[in-house]
Amino acid sequence: MRLRVVAVGKPKLDYARMGVEEYAMRIRKYAPLEVHFVKEAQDLLPKAEGHRKVVLDERGKLFTTEGLLEELRRWEGERVAFLVGGAEGYPEGVRGRADLLLALSPLTLQHELALLVLMEQLYRILTLRAGHPYHRP
Template identity: 30%
Template structure:
């Protein structure tokens, strides 16, 4: 089983890096974990829609270059489908038992994900309508993936 998390931008905050590293370490007993950072596109604060589209497209290309054809892709998107922890666990369990052992989770930059990335995704997942910094979302996602494996292993962690 392989889990890949692709995020836009470099993580700078030590507390986030430490939290992600802890959950990734815990996940290693269930899966090989790879966390990939792709560079964010530098842009001024105020952007026209055309400029925003261009930034997302460039970041999208960088993301798509890190995804292989065989990977099952979860795109994190506000308009995606919300799942409970148990539903995500069941989905991961179903995917792995039906031969999908390469799962990739994609977190966009501050503008979100390019349409091409959303089109490539097998599913879109939402963690609610909150706006969270994409750096913090990496920690939340990593914990939820770990929680999914703990649910599937019937351990008391989830309680």
């Protein structure tokens, strides 16, 4: 699986920026990863062209880590883009183009925190897939 994360705005909060960089480095040991930051939410879909689209949305489907791994295994060998909206959310049509609406929590998360949580979960999923001991249910 080839991964792409597309988020609105580069993280400005130090903890988020450093965390995203750290997890991107870790993820690349297990799968190809591209991280793109766009200025406007309408630029999300063009950056995800040719990929399965997973749109983060608090109204999306909640998974356990193992459940999300099983869901993503359906797309093994494909390119998958995870889209993270900004503070204003998504423009019309983004949710409708999603192959999966994914909720990280039923809570509304600040978008930089949501990006960091996504990166940690991608790393956790990939280590679980590889049989690495990082994941402990």
